[in-house]
Amino acid sequence: MLKSCYVFSSLLALWLLVSAAGHGAVNVNVSRVIFNQGATQAAVSLINDGDYPVVVQAWVDNGDPRNTPDSASAPFVVLPPVFRLNSAESKLLRILTHRAGLPGDRESLFWLNIYQIPPESRAEPAGEKLRLALRTQLKVMWRPKGVGPLERKTVEKITFIRQAGSIIAINDSPWNISLIDVRYSKYSLHAGVIPAFSQTVLVPAMSPEPSQNTINFSVINDDGNTWEFTASVK
Template identity: 25%
Template sequence: MNKLGKVALTALLSVSFCNQAMAAFVLNGTRFIYEEGKKNVSFEVTNNADKTYGGQVWIDNTNQGNGVYMVPQPPFFKVGAKQKQIIRIINTDSNLPKDRESLFWLNVQEVPPKPEVKDSDEGVLAIAMNSRVKLIYRPASIKNGRQDAEKQLKMELRGDTTWLKNPTPYYMAIISVKHDGKDISLSDNVMKEIAQLRPFSDVNLGRVVRDKISVDAVND
């Protein structure tokens, strides 16, 4: 479960989270951590609709080449109205970095029932929602260091720009950067990068930021 808190570095970190979009399917988490050594990690899909829905689960590999490292079981399922389906994720390839986290994306696609058409002249549109959340593989060597890792984030002035540096082996999700409590305007590309701040990486904020800085971040 995501938690809220504040820590001080050269900046101040506060933690927040966003709710899932309204859909027939609701997952019991906004992100999932797969710790090395576990046989699997499981999550629940709840069907809040009044009808039976089908579902499909797959995992996108973001930065580990074309390898298949995570497999959902079952990949296809059917769940009744107001019922739950348990999905297990199995690590099928241990050839992942041992010194840092690896990021994957877990997708759960709704397959709605065929719409009932009472008038053959009317068109009926069925909307299928896709829930997409982070799946993070955490090697055993860094299992115990994640708590308050945001305290290690650094701001560095290099020339005429400020860089946000993540010296840790953990992924971080930065929502915003603030100066004196006010949001600093950053480009869409920068916002995208800091939202998935990679381990041992830094991001050019594209501007000079001085004095007291705060960073809003989602924590695991």
């Protein structure tokens, strides 16, 4: 699943990051990139479906939206890092890795950032100008030897418990599992990623606490499609 946010830029060099849903001119052919141990590079195809050219900057980081290419730290390099993409033009990004320092017992999760800036409009009046840029993020996963594709039977082993009025999801697997469309009683939310060998507060403390003992959710698999699940809450 792709994450997007808008960034406003002006001649005063003010940069504001605002969460938003939307679609930019540049589209990506995949929703995630998976490196299995031994692989040193992967490719992502971009195409500009807009009617105007954009400047694209790409890098990999830990997913923090405050990161910039200068502050990002990840064992990946994206080539080319900056380029112009004309209307209807396509471009292949190469992601290279040396995997230095990554754990050997679990999947490591990073994010590919695709930052696109539209051209300035010459029709705008003189003075401060405002441009709307879009930053898209998609998952980059590195899997060590022995951690193969994510399977339904792995997701079925996630356990859900009540704790202090909250619902906790426990992931005892070496995969980072992406949950979406979580439904419990009257609550509905987008949960995000449950990291490998960890637990996450899925539903915050409720008052009064529902008596329902089942939870419904979807998981995004390696192909970018979804699996549907129903599980017990203990």
